Amino acid sequence: MDNNEEINSEGCTVPNQDAVDEAISNSDSAIVSEVSVDDRSSPVACHLSEVKIPAESEEGFTSEVDLEERRGFVKFLCIVIGGIVSAVPFGAGIWAYLNPLTREKEGGGDGFIKITTLDAIPANGTPAKFSVIADKEDAWNKFKNISVGAIYLLKEGGKVKALHTVCPHLGCFIDYRSSKNDFFCPCHNSNFKLDGSIVSGVSPRPMDPLKIEIRNKEEVWVKFQNFQPGHDHPIPLS
Amino acid sequence: MKALFNWIDHRTGIRSLTKEALFENIPGGSRWRYVWGSTLTFALFVQFVTGVFLWMGYSASSGDAWESVNYIQNEMTGGWLLRGIHHWMAQAMPILLLLHLMQVLVDGAYKAPREVNFWFGVILLKLVLALSLTGYLLPWDQKGYWATKVATNLANLVPFIGPEIQKLVVGGTDYGHHTLTRFFALHAGVLPALIVLLVVGHIYLFRRHGITPAEPRKKKDAYFWPDQVFKDAVACLAVMATVMFFVIWYHGAHLSSPADPSEPFSAARPDWYFLYLFQFLKLPAFAGNKEVWGAIYIPSMFVGLICLMPFIGKWKVGHFFNVGVMFAFLGGAGALTYLAKHEDVSGSNSAIYLKALLDNERDARRAIELARHQGIETTALNLLKTDPKTQGPKLFAQHCASCHRYDGHDGLAHSLLDAKSLHDLKRRTSSFQRFASSEAIHPDWLARLKGGAKTNDWQTVQAVLSANIEGSYEVIASTKFKEAPSAPDLKGFASRQWIIELLKPEMYISSRFFGGTVHKDGDMYRRFLNRKVIKYNDEEKEMLKLVALALSAEAKLPLQSNIDEADETLIKQGVDHLIDDISCINCHAFQEPDPDVEGPDLTGYGSRQWIIDFVKNPEHEKFYPETNDRMPSFGKKNILTEKEIGLIADWIRDDYYKGSNSSVTN
Ligand code: HEM
Ligand code: FES
Numbered sequence: 067m068d069n070n071e072e073i074n075s076e077g078c079t080v081p082n083q084d085a086v087d088e089a090i091s092n093s094d095s096a097i098v099s100e101v102s103v104d105d106r107s108s109p110v111a112c113h114l115s116e117v118k119i120p121a122e123s124e125e126g127f128t129s130e131v132d133l134e135e136r137r138g139f140v141k142f143l144c145i146v147i148g149g150i151v152s153a154v155p156f157g158a159g160i161w162a163y164l165n166p167l168t169r170e171k172e173g174g175g176d177g178f179i180k181i182t183t184l185d186a187i188p189a190n191g192t193p194a195k196f197s198v199i200a201d202k203e204d205a206w207n208k209f210k211n212i213s214v215g216a217i218y219l220l221k222e223g224g225k226v227k228a229l230h231t232v233c234p235h236l237g238c239f240i241d242y243r244s245s246k247n248d249f250f251c252p253c254h255n256s257n258f259k260l261d262g263s264i265v266s267g268v269s270p271r272p273m274d275p276l277k278i279e280i281r282n283k284e285e286v287w288v289k290f291q292n293f294q295p296g297h298d299h300p301i302p303l304s
Numbered sequence: 305m306k307a308l309f310n311w312i313d314h315r316t317g318i319r320s321l322t323k324e325a326l327f328e329n330i331p332g333g334s335r336w337r338y339v340w341g342s343t344l345t346f347a348l349f350v351q352f353v354t355g356v357f358l359w360m361g362y363s364a365s366s367g368d369a370w371e372s373v374n375y376i377q378n379e380m381t382g383g384w385l386l387r388g389i390h391h392w393m394a395q396a397m398p399i400l401l402l403l404h405l406m407q408v409l410v411d412g413a414y415k416a417p418r419e420v421n422f423w424f425g426v427i428l429l430k431l432v433l434a435l436s437l438t439g440y441l442l443p444w445d446q447k448g449y450w451a452t453k454v455a456t457n458l459a460n461l462v463p464f465i466g467p468e469i470q471k472l473v474v475g476g477t478d479y480g481h482h483t484l485t486r487f488f489a490l491h492a493g494v495l496p497a498l499i500v501l502l503v504v505g506h507i508y509l510f511r512r513h514g515i516t517p518a519e520p521r522k523k524k525d526a527y528f529w530p531d532q533v534f535k536d537a538v539a540c541l542a543v544m545a546t547v548m549f550f551v552i553w554y555h556g557a558h559l560s561s562p563a564d565p566s567e568p569f570s571a572a573r574p575d576w577y578f579l580y581l582f583q584f585l586k587l588p589a590f591a592g593n594k595e596v597w598g599a600i601y602i603p604s605m606f607v608g609l610i611c612l613m614p615f616i617g618k619w620k621v622g623h624f625f626n627v628g629v630m631f632a633f634l635g636g637a638g639a640l641t642y643l644a645k646h647e648d649v650s651g652s653n654s655a656i657y658l659k660a661l662l663d664n665e666r667d668a669r670r671a672i673e674l675a676r677h678q679g680i681e682t683t684a685l686n687l688l689k690t691d692p693k694t695q696g697p698k699l700f701a702q703h704c705a706s707c708h709r710y711d712g713h714d715g716l717a718h719s720l721l722d723a724k725s726l727h728d729l730k731r732r733t734s735s736f737q738r739f740a741s742s743e744a745i746h747p748d749w750l751a752r753l754k755g756g757a758k759t760n761d762w763q764t765v766q767a768v769l770s771a772n773i774e775g776s777y778e779v780i781a782s783t784k785f786k787e788a789p790s791a792p793d794l795k796g797f798a799s800r801q802w803i804i805e806l807l808k809p810e811m812y813i814s815s816r817f818f819g820g821t822v823h824k825d826g827d828m829y830r831r832f833l834n835r836k837v838i839k840y841n842d843e844e845k846e847m848l849k850l851v852a853l854a855l856s857a858e859a860k861l862p863l864q865s866n867i868d869e870a871d872e873t874l875i876k877q878g879v880d881h882l883i884d885d886i887s888c889i890n891c892h893a894f895q896e897p898d899p900d901v902e903g904p905d906l907t908g909y910g911s912r913q914w915i916i917d918f919v920k921n922p923e924h925e926k927f928y929p930e931t932n933d934r935m936p937s938f939g940k941k942n943i944l945t946e947k948e949i950g951l952i953a954d955w956i957r958d959d960y961y962k963g964s965n966s967s968v969t970n
Contacts, residue, residue, distance in 0.1 A: 186943035197566040204480035213566035239568035252570035
């Protein structure tokens, strides 16, 4: 309404309300100034340009062509400036949003974690599930000694084998089925042998083996890693 | 009043706006089939309102999310109602979306000039599904955690930039705080904002082109107001009533136990309207690295096809093709959903699935109960991790149940409602019952005749049914051991009943006690039970009973504290008999150390400390320095920590918070 009042003081006709209403209902949009641009012949029409342009050309520094050119440039500037100012908040946001791609993973030591002792693993070859207890950083928290995942350990001909509990298909938790003495993923029915190899189902690769070390004669240390699901070979997540 | 309204109208033009909104022409008059768009707008409105109020009670961090949702659900007045409406309306939305989409397709409302609006609709559908997906994770319970993991892992399959996308969605390599903050920002910010924009556009475009009348037109043209508005209002009422029915029936919405990355949840499933996609991925066609086809390519192509439908529909045949495709899709998706459900409740792994649901339910109830009783000092998960009732059975099943039993099972069985008759047992194993009822029984689970003499003689339900013995049955959800136990059953360990049974010669050498161990040939049986006790007269039998009382009192079991106190004099007599008449101290130390005897020390027998010391090292000279039979030294060999052994001991001794009588709503 500001515009209309200014124009008013320069001696234009004040649009009466009925005419405005009619204009609104005739038009797709309800902005009064646009209505007046479209409809220059009506008494409602009173537009800044009609008042100001003659005054400018009297001063004589622009021709109609120059004016068009200058207007084009102004429009261009409007778009550029508008683009820049609205890009700033998005830019800042997206920069912060992309942080996970660049954040360094904290890596202390060789990545091996002590899981248990040899005696805790059943001697008859049945796999046993063990929680992996480690420190974990979760954004603003640092948790000491919490379970960060789980693994299966089993004895196989005098050696110990470590398998990840996370399914290589899409990451569900693989079950040990005592009734059939095998591994089974309850999500999409992938079925694995005790050595981790695929029996049936949709998993693209066998269960992920983890590197294992026996330290101090009886301590079982495992290099605990998570892997990308869906590939036919294990790619560590980092 | 009128003047005021006129003034407002003059400054805002509200009157003409309302007029325009209400006096939209509907060719052929109002119809019930046009209500779906309005019910969807209404559902969105309900979700926005309840969502914002939920927001006032919700905290998006991995240590707070479950805790805050539990607080909303179980502690806040009206919280269950608020959460229930949000949950159940979210369940209604896919149905409404589908009805809306089908109406638009069947009536040909998607064709030129309404292509753009149809696309708006398709995008809206995707956005609403995205809201459901992001919402599912917010409670940070086992169900949402594991199911959403599968969904975000799917992002990994996107060609070239999959792993990066996944990292951005998850907010790192692992699930954590930032997964929740990101999901919540999407759920309550970005997606609702986009939806509002698109809905405005959708309705604007709809008004621009007008409604597509369903032919043949049955009535005269009419305005939107009031006939269609009335029908829309009735439809919204019906939607709200249905939702409220479920909200009240379920007293809000289900909350499973707090998310735990180290605890499997074998019943992780997406919400029902995503089940067909979930089942789709099980197809052998998408095995190995063809998975990306099932997960990404085919679904994207299908959405692409839907977007092309306005052009295909230009021809009459094309229209029939479109409608046919959608019905075929519905049929296929319906069949896959059915298969998924069917596999879960009756497939070859249904016993595992159903048991996982029970396990989770137990943990969930326990977490809620502990949160209410003890308060949450750190996290709800930590409450569970330090709770003997929760951890005891799990540790027992893993470390002890290869030799011992607990009431004949591995400690983790669930007692189910008794079956009153064989017929009842059979009825409850039907797959319909398993689908629909919480007291269903899987044929692979265990049952035993009620009141049978030997308390831990379980058979699979299948075996019971085929044996055809009439009677009432106790039922538990557990699987049968292949081998007989080789060490005592520890249910009620050191209680009066347990010791009295132990001291019966025939019981001592049964598999419930020492039948599977070398001790069945030891002095306790050969020299004492089988030589002396077997010939006891009534008076001696009475003395032996008092000895049992006295020995049991050593355990200081919380369950027996009352009777132990009441029977103080009897227990004193029992102690005398133990020392003098029955002379247990010939072979056992009692009240003072005695390095010369063979049998385990009876001082404090069955007390917390006694159990912990024993489990740490059964070969200690206090216990079985020479005759220990296979039991590992769990503490000495670092198999279990002292804390873990304590959890097992407390659980065996029934020494934990039992739960209040005030009901937990869930
Ligand atoms: C079409 C719109 C929406 C849909 C379909 C939807 C869906 C869902 C679903 C499925 C859940 C999980 C509920 C459960 O089972 O526990 C949820 C939770 C939640 N939603 Fe929404 N939502 C919508 C809009 C919103 C909006 C607009 C907000 C806030 C501005 C919101 C805030 C929340 C909050 C705070 C929770 C967590 C509390 C809880 O889980 O009970 N939602 N939503
Ligand atoms: S996640 Fe294991 S089979 Fe799909």
